[in-house]
Amino acid sequence: MTERMDKEGGSPAQGLKRELGLFSAISMIVAVMIGSGIFVSPSSALEHSGSIGLSLIVWMVCGILSLLGALAFAELSAVVPKSGAEYAYFLDAFGPLHRYFGELPAFLYSWVFVFVLRPAEVAVIVLTFAEYFVQPLVPLVGELDAHNWTLLKKLVGSLALGLMVYINITSVKLYVKVQNTFGVFKILACILVIVGGCWWLATGHTDLLSEPFKGTTSSPGQIALAFYSGLWAYDGWTAAAIVTEEVKRPEVNILRSILVAVPVVTVLYVSMNLMYMSALTTTEMIGAPAVAVLWAERILPSWMGFAIPLGVALSTFGCGLSVQFGVTRLCYVAGREGHVPRFFSWVHHERLTPAAAVALQGALTLLYMMLGNIVELIEFASFLIWVSYGLAMLALIVMRYTKPDVQRPYRVPTFVPWLVLLISVYLSLMPIYEDPSLKYMFVLVFVLLGWVVYHFYVHQKKKSDFTRKLTYLVQMLFMVVAPDEVEDKSDEALNDKSNQVK
Template identity: 35%
Template sequence: MGDENENKPIARKVSNGDDNNAKDIINNNAGDGQEVTLKAKMTLVNGITVIVGSIIGSGIFVSPTGVLKYTGSVNMALVVWVISGLFSMVGAYCYSELGTMIKKSGADYAYIMTTFGPFMAFLRLWVECMIVRPCSQAIVALTFSVYVLKPIFPECDPPESVSRMLAMCCILLLTFVNCYSVKMATRVQDYFTYAKLLALFIIIAFGMYLLALGNVQYFTFDDTKTEVTSLALSFYSGLFAYNGWNYLNFIIEELKDPVKNLPRAIAISCTLVTVVYVFTNVSFYTILSPSEVLGSEAVAVTFADKAFGMFAWTIPLFVAMSTFGAVNGILLTSSRLFYAGAVEGQMPEILTMIQVQKFTPTPAVLAISLLSMMYLFVRDIYALINYVGFATWLSIGVSVLCLPVLRYTQPDLVRPIRVNLFWPILYLLATVFVTVVPMYASPYETGYGCLMILTSVPVYFIFIAWKNKPKGFQKAMGSITQKLQKLLMVVRGKTSQ
């Protein structure tokens, strides 16, 4: 795919009519001998910052209270943080085989498509693209705006309308960056990842100093909760903080030497984040009591107020920088999920298009951005995330299930990395525990989440399974696609399929 003859029909579509500018750009691009495709420009360091920057958002700074709430004691909370990190490492290890075996953008969507077919893949695609990713991006952007505005409104929360407008500006700015250049987007990810790590290292360094002075009074197993449901919910909170370890797999087509760099980036990133998370929590408890942590809306800010005095203002600044980088990471990876779904024919054709000068998936970037900005005006946006939160881990579990299934159904696939089957089986057993038990403990949220997933079924059968649609509908969609191609200067380029 992607040779000159094959691209001609798409180029003729774009230049159809009087748009000579579009025609000139595409002809010049063809004359340069460049394929219109996503370019592999990301290095190992870029890969590490994508994962670390996507995992570390606002959670570790703002609210590590969920784990403590369900464990009851500081020491047990630290145990959960360690096990959650190890659990994420096991999942990431399984993904390293899947990612180097199925080298397509889209990560778990691509793996489920290859293993279980289009219907199961679309269930994952629908929930992730239409709810989880845009909601997550909107929430992180809102967190960014709140912390940027904190110095202006030190005694109260900033006006909701102002927060939402600033969040929209954040999304729009990063949309421009991601449409303009993949290299620029990865640089933003690099720099803001370094900033958030610097903030956490400052907290850790001060915490270790206090620990050396003997501030260990809160490190006990007193009041530890032993109920199975509480334990499961504590892991649910811990794993949520590690969410994002699989994000590099979504953009694997743009990673240089993925067979070598994907497993290295995953291993380095997951180890680094686990160590940072655990030691950051240790630092919090050297100066904050369990009741103070549970009563704080932003634990890192409360820590800074007690530890840094007049310099406490720096932590909200770092939280804002952290969330800004997290919005960029979600945008960078989510757009590739839209792109991957369109390549498989499960999203509108325009989302398969690549900008002919910048080689960025501009329509896909714009799609996730527009959806995110729409969710900024939904009052119960946090409830939506809670409703489908379990679906995220369920779908990752299904993706890991692809590994042993493909060993049986497609044993001849080239596997540069071959994971011992003990690890995916262990991960699947743990996934059952952290999804089924919360379903029992929170049936209301789970029920709404299941209903949201089921909304994908009629969409699938009407828009995807039904092939012989009316000619008028097909003509209208084709016309819209051509107009958008001319407007955005995009064509369908070469893919890995």
């Protein structure tokens, strides 16, 4: 069959449709970058920097560094116009260099992110959503002991997760509508904090800001930790690159979405931190279980007490929805390459969504939710995110030499990937240096297990009757077909229409 080209993106049709315009791409980046952190625990940078002034400088510099990294990803998305972000870049940069080891980084990336890191992250996000969603209901249900409170959160979280799975399975258009709506409410919640803080300052409450650099640390290690906290809060700027194949005119809109979203988030983060620090002392911010809630109790009228918990709930739901959307596309691309079972790259025969991949992420997320406290799991595995960013920068540098003739709509200065690479190396090693725990052995063991799976089931392509039966079961259960079959049906429909016209 001749390969058809996607009208809007110029890339081969792969079964997914380009439904994300510029506003949706911006909204997705904002949704993933702004989770609950800026509302709940933004004080880590302040704690390590020691002063308001240095803390705000850290937040601003972290925004600029995040923008540089995102611009490098925008160039990568133009050189490798495929979904999956780092996964696709590793394949194209390192795959041709060695038959065996060239594909290994991409496989291990999908292995860790698809099966552990992203579903565990969504599980934490969903449980945070549940906690803030049920807070206004406490007067209605009465005081609950710790066990029943946990059960209630898991019940509400499970319902929210089911809604996320339903949205992502139903259609990309539905996801876009929900994501854009929640994105607007998320921005409004941030603006509420900023406007309330401006009113607080305008009424003369400037005492806490009178000596902005008092207490500034002189320890290089503490300053480094402040930057580590800030850069972690900005994580998510790769969101649009992960879904390149579903973005309209990706060669233009990914860059534009980054140039809008990352500066907007930077302004919001810096402004919100300033407003928090104008009303709360450093001790209060560090000790508060939820900084924004404590701030609202002090600043906002009592009748607006529901606004911040509602804002956190909407923010976390939108963030979880978008993170799940992105990782299902990574799963989809990895299935297309044979790095996970191929049926994960198949799409629903009518809705054109990777239904099996969405269901897998829903099941894994539910499993992690039921396991209990998994925040620690994310903390000691999250350094792998910076490993992947560093390898992506290395991939960009490699492809500058191996693909010099590939059309690049724009090109970042050479110092940018080198700078981000150095920062990534530092941020990858910092958690291990600060806390050389045996817990990191779990990550090593899991990566080595992935290598074993890669050797036997990807490199040697071992098959079994179980996998064939599982493939048939998944196809029947989720009504998914290979993208080529969708294209064939589309072609037949076009031919039928043509004949009817004749």
